[in-house]
Amino acid sequence: MSGHSKWATTKRAKSATDAKRGALFTKLSKAVTIAARLGGGDPSANFRLRLAIDQAKFANVPKDNIERAIKRGTGELAGGIIEQITYEGFGPGGSAIIIECLTDNRNRTAASIKHILTKYGGSFGGPNSVAWMFEQKGVINIAKISDDLELELIDAGSLDIIKDSDTVTIYTKPNDLKKIKELLEKKGTVIQNAEIEQVAKEKKELTGEVKEKLEKLFTDLDEDEDVNNYYTDAEA
Secondary structure, three states: OOOOHHHHHHHHHHHOOHHHHHHHHHHHHHHHHHHHHHHOOOOOOOHHHHHHHHHHHHOOOOHHHHHHHHHHHHOOOOOOOOEEEEEEEEOHHHOEEEEEEEEOOHHHHHHHHHHHHHHOOOEEEOOOOOHHHEEEEEEEEEOOOOHHHHHHHHHOOOOEEEEOOOOEEEEEOHHHHHHHHHHHHHOOOOEEEEEEEEEEOOOEOOOHHHHHHHHHHHHHHHHOOOEEEEEEOEOO
């Protein structure tokens, strides 16, 4: 729960219903479009675009969809202007939430996010109401890691390596994400996800009905096509 949603959603994409898979494809395509708009359509010269394309490919987004998304970003194809908007707010139990959206309709998105938060007892917050509780880090997910590779990653500057039952999460300084990702690729490691995330400085433990409400809130965010990522200080 303490990480972002897109990774968890991407992992479920292959077994998801067509409707949910379509929503995920829309989210990932928007990320490709905005990356191409901000840094150009060449992934070798635009690291953000490369990350967005890698995520889309891992989720099995069709190649044609990715190419159209790039062309919309560079202006080769017509389409609505997509904006990046970040909302801060509070969820059940006073949990802090940062919600990153990509949208072509600011008013629609604001109303939708407000509805989701208030539905579960949360509320909007002002600028920096919760952002100060988080810090940016590079985050990479892989399936497994050897002891030798773990030591090599630490030597290369990785901040932390967390092993769970089905994934390994590697944390880096934002500026080191590219270097660590390329090191893993040279070793032939399959990267499931890599991006800059907002990581909570301290975790808040929620239990019982409060935790259930927060999980339902996040399910609604997962299903909103304008929500690209979200982060919380709630402990999983």
